[in-house]
Amino acid sequence: MFALPKKQLIIFVIFALVVLTMPLWMSPLGAAYPGLLQKFAIYGLLALGFNILFGLTGYLSFGHAAFLGVGSYTAVWSFKLLTMDAVPAIILAAILSGLFALLIGYVSLRRSGIYFSILTLAFAQMSYNLAYSVLTPITNGETSLQLSLQDPRIIDLTFMERGQGLPTVSLLGIDMSGYSGFYFCAVVLIMGFFIAQKITISPFGLMLKGIKSNQNRMKYTGFNTRPYMLSAFVISGIYAGIAGGLLAVTDPLAGAERMQWTASGEVVLMTVLGGAGTLFGPIMGAWIVKYFENIFSAFNDTVLHNIFAFVPEGFREWVVSCAGLFVGEGWHLTLGLVFVIVVVFLPGGLMEGYRRIVSKFGAGKPNQPNSSAPDSPAPVKQPAE
Numbered sequence: 001m002f003a004l005p006k007k008q009l010i011i012f013v014i015f016a017l018v019v020l021t022m023p024l025w026m027s028p029l030g031a032a033y034p035g036l037l038q039k040f041a042i043y044g045l046l047a048l049g050f051n052i053l054f055g056l057t058g059y060l061s062f063g064h065a066a067f068l069g070v071g072s073y074t075a076v077w078s079f080k081l082l083t084m085d086a087v088p089a090i091i092l093a094a095i096l097s098g099l100f101a102l103l104i105g106y107v108s109l110r111r112s113g114i115y116f117s118i119l120t121l122a123f124a125q126m127s128y129n130l131a132y133s134v135l136t137p138i139t140n141g142e143t144s145l146q147l148s149l150q151d152p153r154i155i156d157l158t159f160m161e162r163g164q165g166l167p168t169v170s171l172l173g174i175d176m177s178g179y180s181g182f183y184f185c186a187v188v189l190i191m192g193f194f195i196a197q198k199i200t201i202s203p204f205g206l207m208l209k210g211i212k213s214n215q216n217r218m219k220y221t222g223f224n225t226r227p228y229m230l231s232a233f234v235i236s237g238i239y240a241g242i243a244g245g246l247l248a249v250t251d252p253l254a255g256a257e258r259m260q261w262t263a264s265g266e267v268v269l270m271t272v273l274g275g276a277g278t279l280f281g282p283i284m285g286a287w288i289v290k291y292f293e294n295i296f297s298a299f300n301d302t303v304l305h306n307i308f309a310f311v312p313e314g315f316r317e318w319v320v321s322c323a324g325l326f327v328g329e330g331w332h333l334t335l336g337l338v339f340v341i342v343v344v345f346l347p348g349g350l351m352e353g354y355r356r357i358v359s360k361f362g363a364g365k366p367n368q369p370n371s372s373a374p375d376s377p378a379p380v381k382q383p384a385e
Contacts, residue, residue: 008197015193015280019186023179031291034178035250039290041185042246045192047270047282049239052196053232054268055277056205058212059112062264063104063120066127067097067237069259071244073131073138076145076254079169083155086171086184090245097241098234105233109226112215124264131256144255169249181250188246189283192239196279199235208232212277273342275349284350292335299327 004012018025022040026032031040046068054060071093078089108119131139139145147166156167169176176184199205207228210218218225248254257263270289275281304320304327311319326334346352 016190037182038250041189042243043286044283045189046243047286049236050267051282053236056208060117061120063124064240065259065263066124067240068244070097071241072248072254075245075248080151084167086249093241093245094238098238101234101237105230128259144253146253275351278351281349281351296327296331
């Protein structure tokens, strides 16, 4: 049940090592601080789950931010009503987001193509507006749902007295802020990657790939594809809900802005940028987007002057003013250019570029004795005399 083929096991081990050592190899890039590393893990999980729907079945959803928001609200309510422990919050976030995805998927999957995408977008926007208006007693509207000193916290206060200040999220007594919060998110991401691997190579995953390849042909052969699509939608929604719960674990508040359509568009951008249909591609896309958002947006004129200190003084101001268009408040322009370049030259995302490099430099040379040139004819066996 938990076994993986040798090749997939090697990929899993390499991925786990890459994630767990992020504080080391991200340090030269200036991205080794806990807050950003937590975002890398959380949004990587979100993109990984979205890829199960979009990358495997080809169904493009513009409403996954709704499940992200439901997961966040559920986790914060778990902290307020039950306990500040992270595990019950994540479990409840997964359950409620899965039920919400089941409801939305049951209706939306009656249509396909652009109509499916519009339906998911409509549901997400309805959820966003409800969080700001009708559901204000649950979501706290514009001020976001936050912890308070009067929260009941039934389980916690059964075994301890109420403290003077606001409590902090913990796991078995370990505070979930800083690097401990990152490693908790990293472990959840690694578990999510393992499950995604099992789904991809399973008969269920092959059915999802068949739906993407030619759904009509599968229907003609007698397969009922709807349960498979609904299952993929619910699994993808659960991933998003867990990501929302992790956002609340690392920062215990929940706002309706997490359900806005721009958040749904962002996960689509992450997946396409890295490579839809691949395992590591969407995660890499999420890391790139969040790196641009947090690092490039922090560049100002002072930083740029230090970077271009080698430029002659007469040209430095002009260089800094030109570079300033692509960083700071203009970081979206840089991200947009990267996205355009990837879509035009690498339609399969950055993972397609990786495959091209491997095929170019990893292939054997034709003059090697063990290599076979694709155009060379195979030896013909002579008949016995």
